[in-house]
Amino acid sequence: MQLSILVIVLLALSSMAFYMGKKRAFQVAQGKIRNLHSLPAYYGLYTAIWCGIPALIIFGVWIAFEPALITHLVDLRAAADHYLDLVSTSHAALTIVVLSLAIGAGAFTLTRIRAQQRARNTVESILTAILIFCSSVAILTTLGIVLSVLFESIRFFQEIPISSFLFGLEWSPQTAIREDQVGSSGAFGAVPLFAGTMLISFIAMLVAVPIGLLSAIYLSEYSGPKFRAIAKPLLEILAGIPTVVYGFFAALIVAPAIRDAGGFIGLDVASESALAAGLVMGIMIIPFVSSLSDDVINAVPQSMRDGAYGLGATQAETIRKVIFPAALPGIVGGVLLAVSRAIGETMIVVMAAGLSANLTANPLEAVTTVTVQIVTLLTGDQEFDSAKTLAAFALGLMLFVTTLVLNVIALHVVRKYREQYE
Amino acid sequence: MSNTASKSGNKARTIDIVYAGLRKRKAAERRFQLYGKLAIGLGLLFLSLLFGSIVANGYTAFVQTYMQIEVYIDPDRIDPEGKREVKELSRADYGGLVKATLRDMFPEVQSRREKRQLYRLVSTGASYQIREQVLQNPDLIGQKISLWVPADDEIDMLMKGHIDRKSAEEDRRVKDNQIAWVDRLLSEGRIEKRFNTIFFTAGDSRDPELAGIWGAASGSFFTLIVTLLLSFPIGVAAAVYLEEFAPRNKFTDLIEVNINNLAAVPSIVFGLLGLAVFINFFGMPRSAPIVGGLVLTLMTLPTIIIASRAALKSVPPSIREAALGIGASPMQTVIYHVLPLAMPGMLTGTIIGMAQALGESAPLLMIGMVAFIVDIPQGAFDPSTVLPVQIYLWADSPERAFVERTSAAIMVLLGFLITMNALAVMLRKRFERRW
Numbered sequence: 001m002q003l004s005i006l007v008i009v010l011l012a013l014s015s016m017a018f019y020m021g022k023k024r025a026f027q028v029a030q031g032k033i034r035n036l037h038s039l040p041a042y043y044g045l046y047t048a049i050w051c052g053i054p055a056l057i058i059f060g061v062w063i064a065f066e067p068a069l070i071t072h073l074v075d076l077r078a079a080a081d082h083y084l085d086l087v088s089t090s091h092a093a094l095t096i097v098v099l100s101l102a103i104g105a106g107a108f109t110l111t112r113i114r115a116q117q118r119a120r121n122t123v124e125s126i127l128t129a130i131l132i133f134c135s136s137v138a139i140l141t142t143l144g145i146v147l148s149v150l151f152e153s154i155r156f157f158q159e160i161p162i163s164s165f166l167f168g169l170e171w172s173p174q175t176a177i178r179e180d181q182v183g184s185s186g187a188f189g190a191v192p193l194f195a196g197t198m199l200i201s202f203i204a205m206l207v208a209v210p211i212g213l214l215s216a217i218y219l220s221e222y223s224g225p226k227f228r229a230i231a232k233p234l235l236e237i238l239a240g241i242p243t244v245v246y247g248f249f250a251a252l253i254v255a256p257a258i259r260d261a262g263g264f265i266g267l268d269v270a271s272e273s274a275l276a277a278g279l280v281m282g283i284m285i286i287p288f289v290s291s292l293s294d295d296v297i298n299a300v301p302q303s304m305r306d307g308a309y310g311l312g313a314t315q316a317e318t319i320r321k322v323i324f325p326a327a328l329p330g331i332v333g334g335v336l337l338a339v340s341r342a343i344g345e346t347m348i349v350v351m352a353a354g355l356s357a358n359l360t361a362n363p364l365e366a367v368t369t370v371t372v373q374i375v376t377l378l379t380g381d382q383e384f385d386s387a388k389t390l391a392a393f394a395l396g397l398m399l400f401v402t403t404l405v406l407n408v409i410a411l412h413v414v415r416k417y418r419e420q421y422e
Numbered sequence: 423m424s425n426t427a428s429k430s431g432n433k434a435r436t437i438d439i440v441y442a443g444l445r446k447r448k449a450a451e452r453r454f455q456l457y458g459k460l461a462i463g464l465g466l467l468f469l470s471l472l473f474g475s476i477v478a479n480g481y482t483a484f485v486q487t488y489m490q491i492e493v494y495i496d497p498d499r500i501d502p503e504g505k506r507e508v509k510e511l512s513r514a515d516y517g518g519l520v521k522a523t524l525r526d527m528f529p530e531v532q533s534r535r536e537k538r539q540l541y542r543l544v545s546t547g548a549s550y551q552i553r554e555q556v557l558q559n560p561d562l563i564g565q566k567i568s569l570w571v572p573a574d575d576e577i578d579m580l581m582k583g584h585i586d587r588k589s590a591e592e593d594r595r596v597k598d599n600q601i602a603w604v605d606r607l608l609s610e611g612r613i614e615k616r617f618n619t620i621f622f623t624a625g626d627s628r629d630p631e632l633a634g635i636w637g638a639a640s641g642s643f644f645t646l647i648v649t650l651l652l653s654f655p656i657g658v659a660a661a662v663y664l665e666e667f668a669p670r671n672k673f674t675d676l677i678e679v680n681i682n683n684l685a686a687v688p689s690i691v692f693g694l695l696g697l698a699v700f701i702n703f704f705g706m707p708r709s710a711p712i713v714g715g716l717v718l719t720l721m722t723l724p725t726i727i728i729a730s731r732a733a734l735k736s737v738p739p740s741i742r743e744a745a746l747g748i749g750a751s752p753m754q755t756v757i758y759h760v761l762p763l764a765m766p767g768m769l770t771g772t773i774i775g776m777a778q779a780l781g782e783s784a785p786l787l788m789i790g791m792v793a794f795i796v797d798i799p800q801g802a803f804d805p806s807t808v809l810p811v812q813i814y815l816w817a818d819s820p821e822r823a824f825v826e827r828t829s830a831a832i833m834v835l836l837g838f839l840i841t842m843n844a845l846a847v848m849l850r851k852r853f854e855r856r857w
Contacts, residue, residue: 067705124753128667134659135668138680138727141720145691148698211461218458235465240839241472242781244810245832248817252825253475283468290465314447316454337686344688346784347810351817371690375787378697396694400687407686 003063006095010059010102014052017106021047024113038120046119049126051106055098062094149400152393159387160188165394167191171357171368173377173388188391190398192357196367200278200349201342203363207282209335212289219290220297221319239287247351250280255352262364270366272354278363281348285338292334296327299418330417336410340403346371370395476836480829486618486631487573487581489544489607493523493552494566506560516549516556520571528603539600545572547620547632572620573613575630575823577604581615584822595822621830625796626812630823633816635831637798641711641791641806642780648715648802649722649779654772656719657726658761661768664727665734666756685724692721693788701789708790709805717785722775729771733764766853773846777839783810809835 022044029035036043070086113119157165168189215235219228255276262269269275300323308318324331354366355376377392497504499522500514524540525531531540548571555569556562572578576595579585581604591598607613624634660677668674696717700706706713737760745755786792791807792815799806807815809831816828 064704068703071705120751124751127753128663131659131663131667134656135663135677137656137660137720137723138677138684141684141695141723142680144699145687145695148695148703149691152698211464214458214461215465218455218462222455222458231462231466234469235462238465238469240777240781240843242783242810242835242839244781244783244813244817245472245476245836248813248828248832249472249475251817252479253471283465283472286465286468314451316451317447319454340686341688344690346688346690346787347814350784350787351814371688371784374690374694375784378694378788379790379792393694393698396691400691403686403688403691404683407683411682 002091003094006098007059010052010055010098013099013102013106014048017051017110018044018048020106020110021045021113024110025115025119028113028115035115037116037118038123042119042123043113043117045123046117047106047109047113049123050109051102053126054105055102058101059094059098062090062098066090066094145400149393149397152390153397156387156390156394159390164188165190165391169359171373173373173391188387190370190395192359193368193370193373193395194398195359195361196274196353196357197343197369197371199274199361199363199367200281200353200369201339203275203278204281204285204342205335205339207279208285208289208338211282212286212338213293213331215286216290216293216297217319220294221315221323235290236287238283239291241284243284243345243347244351246280246284247347247349250276250348250352254280267364269364270354272352272366273364274353274367275363277349277352280352281342281345284345284348285342288341289334289338292337293327293331296330296334296414296417297323299330300326327417329413333410333413333417336406336413340406340410343406344371344399344403346375350375370399374399476829476832480826480831480833482582482584483621483826483830484618485582485615486620487578488570488614488616489573489577490568490570490612491520491523491527491544491548492566492568493519494526495519495552495556495563496522497564500556501563506563508557511557511560512553514553514556516553517546519552520544520548536599539597540603542574543577543600543603545574545631546629547572570616572631575821578631579822580604581613582826584826621827625798626794626807626815627796628794630819630821630827633824633827635809635812635834637795638807638809638812638831639834641714641795641799642808644711644799644802644806645714645718645786645808646776646780648712649718650772650776652715652719653722653726653775657723657772657775658730658768660723661727661730661734662756662761665731666760667752681724681727684720685728688784689721689782690784690788692717693785695720696785696789707803707805709793709795709807710803711799711806711808712802713789714786714791714808715802717789718779718782721782721785722779725775725778726768726772729774730764730768733767733771734760736767737763763855766849770846770850773842773849777842777846780808780842781810781835781839783808783814786811787814809838 022040024047025036025040025043026033029040033040066087070083070090073086165188168187169191170187170189171192172187215231219232223231251272255271255273258273258276258279259269259271304322304326305318308322309315313321349369349372353372354368355372356366357368357373358365360367374392374395377388377395496519499518500516501510503510521537521541524544525537528540531537548569551569551571555567573581576585577600580587580596580601585594585596587601596604604613620632621634623636624632625637627633660681664674664677668677696713700713700716701708741759741763742755745759746752750758786808791811793805793807794815795805795807797804813828813831813835816824816831
C-alpha cells in the first residue's frame with residue numbers, strides 16, 4: 001500500500017512540474033507568448049515528462065524484478081524476518097531513488113527552459129515513441145507466448161522423448177510418488193488427446209457448418225430486410241454468451257438428455273459423451289460460421305447473379321451452381337477459422353467432456369481433449385518442475401502451433417479470395 | 423425433344439415437359455428455402471432452449487426459505503463467568519444454542535438419530551447470525567429473541583418442490599420425519615420464502631444457502647478495472663500509431679500480422695503466458711485480479727485495436743487536411759481533431775472487448791483464480807475469483823441447491839453482458855456520423 005502512495009506522490013510531482021514549467025515559460029518569454037517557440041503548455045509537458053517518466057520506469061523495473069532478486073538473496077526459508085527486512089529496505093531505497101530522481105530531473109529541466117527551445121517537437125517525439133511502444137505490445141505478447149511455452153516444452157522433452165509424446169497411445173500423467181502405486185504409470189502419449197479433440201471438433205463442425213451456412217444463405221439471399229434485422233442479431237447473441245454458460249448447458253441439460261435418449265433406444269451412452277460437448281460447441285460456433293459466410297456471400301458480385309438469372313436459373317440454382325462455387329474458397333477459410341476456434345475451446349469440454357483418455361471414434365463414449373488436460377494439469381498447487389506440469393506447456397505449444405497454422409492458412413485463403421473480386 | 427413431340431403429333435407435350443421440369447425446379451427452390459428457414463429456426467431454437475433452461479432452473483434461487491426460531495440466549499452456555507468479554511463471547515458455542523432451541527421446539531424428538539436429522543433443518547449460518555447479534559448487543563444474553571434464520575439447503579429444495587415427496591424415503595435427501603416437522607412449522611407460519619439477500623451480498627461458501635456472488639462480482643470488477651485501465655490507452659495508442667503515423671515497412675507489417683494472429687489464439691494459451699511470465703518469472707501473486715487483468719488485457723487488445731482502427735479510418739481525410747492547413751502539427755491534428763471524432767467508435771469497441779473479458783474464464787483458471795475464496799476481495803492484490811469462474815466452481819458442486827444458484831449466477835452474468843452490449847449499441851446509434 002505504501003507503494004501506491006509513492007505512485008500518487010509521483011503523479012502529483014509531475015503535475016506540479018507541469019504548472020511550474022508553464023509558469024517558467026511565461027517568465028522566460030517576459031509574458032509574451034509570441035516570443036516562445038511552442039505554446040506554454042508544451043514547456044509544462046516537457047518538464048512533467050522529465051520529472052515523471054524516468055522515475056516511473058525505474059519504479060516499474062524495480063517492482064518487476066524485486067521479488068525474484070530478493071528470493072535469490074535469501075536462503076531457503078531460513079528467515080522470513082530477513083526476507084521482510086530486505087523488502088522494507090528495498091522499498092525505502094526505491095522511494096528515495098525515485099523521489100530524488102523525479103525532483104532532480106524536474107528541477108534541472110525547469111532551469112533549462114529557454115524561449116526558443118523546441119519544446120513541442122521534443123514532446124511530440126516522446127509521444128510518438130510511446131505510441132510505437134504501445135503498438136509493439138502485440139509483438140511482445142506473441143514473443144512472450146512463444147518463449148514461455150517453448151522453454152517449458154523443451155524442459156519437458158528433455159525428460160520425455162518427443163517421439164513418445166507425439167506418437168504414444170497412452171496418456172496417464174499421474175507420476176508415481178511411491179514405487180508400488182497403482183494406476184500411475186506416468187505415460188505421456190498425446191495421441192488420445194489429439195483424437196479426442198478432433199472427434200469433438202468434428203461433431204461441432206457437423207452442427208455448425210450446415211446450420212451456419214444455410215442460415216447465412218437464407219439471410220443474405222432470401223429474407224427481407226425486416227426479418228434480417230431481427231434474426232441476424234438474435235443469432236449473434238449466441239456468439240456473445242460466455243463459454244462457461246455453454247459448458248453448464250452441456251453438462252446439465254444436453255448430456256443427460258442424450259444419455260436418456262440413448263437409453264430409450266437401447267444405446268449405452270456415457271454421461272460425459274463426446275456428442276454432448278461437440279453438439280453444444282457446434283451451437284456456439286454457428287454465428288461464427290454464419291457471419292463469415294455472410295461476408296463472403298455478399299462479396300460475390302451482383303453481375304454473376306444477374307448472369308445466372310438471365311440464363312433462366314431459379315434463385316436456388318443460382319445459389320447452388322454459381323454463388324456457392326464462387327464463394328467456396330472464402331467459406332473454406334471461414335470454416336478453417338471455426339475449426340481452430342473449436343480446437344482451442346476450453347470451458348465447454350472442461351465441464352462436459354471426460355477426463356480419461358480413450359482412443360475411440362465412438363461419439364457416445366467419453367473422450368478428453370488437449371485443453372481439458374492443460375486445465376487439469378495446471379489447476380491447483382503443484383511444484384513447477386514435475387513432468388506433469390511441464391506436459392501442460394508441451395500441450396499448449398501443440399495447441400498454439402496448430403491454431404496458428406490453421407489461422408495463417410485461413411487468412412491467406414480469405415484474402416486471396418477477396419482480391420479476386422475486388 | 424421438341425422433335426419427338428411434334429413427330430407424335432401431340433402438341434401439348436413439349437410444354438408438359440417444360441412444366442414438369444419447372445414444377446420440379448420450383449419444388450427444389452422451395453425445399454432450398456425451407457432448409458434455410460430450418461437452419462435459422464434451429465439456431466433460434468437453441469438460443470431459446472439455452473435461455474429457457476437457465477431461467478427455468480435459476481429463477482427460484484432469488485428466494486430462499488427462512489425459518490423462525492425463538493432462541494433463549496443461555497448465559498450458562500455462552501458466558502458462564504458473566505464477564506461479557508468480547509473474546510469469550512465470540513468463541514462461545516452458538517451452534518449448541520441453535521440445537522437446544524430446536525430440541526425445545528420439538529420436545530418429542532428423543533433418539534440420537536432423529537436429533538441429528540432435526541439439527542439439519544437449520545443452516546449452519548444460524549449460529550453466526552446469533553453470534554453477530556450477541557456481539558453487537560451483549561444485553562441480549564439471558565433474553566429470548568425471535569429470529570428468522572436461513573433453512574438448510576435441503577429444506578429449501580423441499581420447499582421449492584425440487585424434492586419429490588412421493589418418492590421412496592431412502593431415495594430422498596429429506597426424510598419423512600423432517601418433512602413432518604417442516605409441515606408443522608409451515609402450519610405455524612414459522613417457515614416462509616423471502617428474497618435471497620445472502621445470494622447478492624455473501625462470498626462463496628460450501629453451504630449453498632450461505633453462498634453468494636458478491637465476492638466473485640467484486641473480483642470481476644477489480645479485474646475489469648485493471649483490464650480497462652491498461653487495454654484502453656494501449657489499444658488506442660497502438661491504433662493511432664498504426665493508422666495515422668506508421669510508415670509502410672517490415673516492422674509495421676510484423677505488428678499487423680501479430681495483431682491478426684493474436685485475435686485468433688485460443689484464450690487458454692494466454693493463461694499459460696500469464697502463468698509462466700507474470701507469476702513464475704515476475705513473482706506476482708497467484709489468484710490476484712491484477713494478474714487476471716494483465717492476462718485479459720493482452721487478450722482483449724486485438725479487439726480494441728481493430729475496432730479503434732476502423733473508427734479512425736471512418737474519419738474523413740478532409741478533417742486532417744483542414745487542421746494541417748491552419749498550421750497544426752500532425753500530432754496536434756490527431757489529438758485535437760481526429761481522436762475526438764473517432765472516440766465513440768473506439769469506446770464501442772472497448773465496451774465489446776470488456777464484455778468479452780467479463781465472460782472469459784479459461785485463462786483465469788491457469789493463474790489460480792479458481793481457488794475457494796470466502797472473503798470479499800478489497801483490492802486488485804487480494805486473492806479472488808471472478809463471476810464466470812464462480813459459475814464453473816458451483817457447476818461442479820454436487821448439491822442440488824447449487825444448480826439453481828449456478829443458473830442464477832449465469833442470469834446475473836448475462837444481465838451484465840446484455841447491459842454492456844446494449845450500451846455499445848446505444849453509443850453507436852447515438853454518435854454514429856455519416857460523412
